[in-house]
Amino acid sequence: MLGALMLGGALGETSLTASDFYRTAHSHVFDAIEALRSAGEPVDAVSVAATLQTRGTLADVGGRVTLLDLADAAPVSSHAHKYAEIVRDKSRLRGVIQATTAAEAAAYEGHDADEVIAGHTAAMLTLSRTGSRPCIRASAAVARRLEDYARPSSAARLPGTGTRLHFGDVCVIGGRSGVGKTALALQAVDVWRDTRRVLFMSFEMSIAELADRLIARATGRGVEIAHAGLTDHERDGYRRESARLLEDERLELVEAAGMSEAQTIASIRAFAAAGGRIAVLDYIQIAYEVRTNENADLARFMRSIQQVAKQSGVLILALSQFSRAPEDGQPRLHHLRGSGALEQEAATVGLMWAPEPDDAEKRKQELRRRGYMLDVRDPRPLIRLDWRKVRHGRTAMDYFLLDGAAMRLEPISKAP
Structure with a gap:
């Protein structure tokens, strides 16, 4: 076609x-x-x-x-x-499979029977050929917009970027170790928790390690020296910041290492039921159970969290690893570990990467020529975030300078 x-x-x-x-x-x-x-x-x-x-x-x-x-x-x-009709029909058949699978899962989980039947019926009506197809599509679109209006906001902008992440979706940000994935997530958490309740589930770090990174961001001191060389006045400020972070009712930190897949899903559901809006999973490849096949099991877990996001209206931001280093340094979707499952289920996928030092200097000069406000002599590593899949918008690129010790990413923007 x-x-x-x-x-x-x-x-x-x-x-x-x-x-x-x-x-x-x-x-x-x-x-x-x-x-x-x-x-x-x-x-x-x-x-x-x-x-x-x-x-x-x-x-x-x-x-x-x-x-x-x-x-x-x-x-x-x-x-x-x-040929277009064939493509459309195959798409609708996939929709039938997805809607039926979701209804089956909801039934097994003991959801209200009327809600399960009503949800499945609405999904089938949207996919139906009967009646006026344009009217059916319009009705479905209006229903989706009404759901958006019923929420406090239908999307949250990822700080430092022009990309909006929609509630009810799963967003994946992948990258190699050290490019600032966690720093970007914590930076977003700092902004989001001003107006929304945020859950941060770390499957790798302890609560203390997470707190250190949040405090490093707030104080501008590196994680390694956050506790060292403080005056009494600075130490008091450090303690106050620690208490503020850990007592903030809008921020829930969870040490998720060792959690079962069912416990992870249950935690997100409970958080959503209590009014939570955004959940961060760091990182997704160690958040699920490998039972038979890693890719198939990741696909199963992605479907589960996508279903939770859709049902509860929670935005889920999942951090991901690469399966291997890109051959030319620039990552693409297939470099994600479990790329098929992540690409299929996620509404938005971003890839973070750092050009090699020699290439980074050339790229800084090129950005400067293109009107970006950037000091090419700045020694901080250049980080690029490529939005490779954006269901509700356009693909784009964002640039940052990374201060890894202080867990900060400074956006590079164009001059007004």
Whole structure:
């Protein structure tokens, strides 16, 4: 179908969106095609490749060769609308499977029968072919918006970025050790807890280690020297900050090492039931139980937390590791450990990475030329956050300078 569109085919009256595609790569290609069509630009493999290159997603779809292969695979361009109907039908069938699986899980968990039946019926109605399909889609969209309006806010902006993370979704941020994933999460927690209740579940650090990092952020002192060389006045301030952090009713720190998968899910549910809004899992690869196959078990756990997020309206931010180092230094979705499960279930996926020192200096100079407010002599490591999947917006890039000792990431912004 994508190949047929690049050869001049049209969708006709078939309603299709990027979310109807199973593979994220195909969603990127379709988004690029739609952008070109909306702008009145010609659509072909060359123009689509240029659009994807501008968005930074050309490599994710497999490069120009993949686009040419898609075009070559299209039997007849005039049948694009028929191929689109097949894609749409497959998407709806996946929706049936997901809705039925969710209803089955809710039934086994002992949820109210009327709520389970009503939720499943509403999901089936949205997917149904009966009646006026545009009206059904509009009704579903209105219902979703009403759910958003019923909440205090439908999204929370991740501090230092332009990306908004939506309540009821799971967001994954991946990166190698030392690039500042936890620092970014704690930085967000500092901002979010001013207006929302936040749960931070650490499957690796103790409560004391978490507190040290939060205090290091608040005081600007490195984690290693937070307790050392303090005057009496500084020590009193340190104690006050410690007490403020640990007694803050809007922040709940949980030492989750050794927790079972069921206990983790139950903790998030209980937190949501008590009015909690945002849960952070650090990090997801040690938050679930490996029973038979690591990838299959991660997929199961991701479905579980995605279901909790959707049912409770909680935003879940999960930190992730890479399975291996990127060959060219720049990570892509397949570098995530368990990338298939994470990409499939998460609404938003960001990848954090630090260019090599020599490359970082060149990148700093390039950012400066592009109008970013940055001192190229600043010795702090340059960190880039690539938003590779954004269900409710556009892919983008954000830049930071990392002070690892003080657990701080300073955003680099463009001059006004």
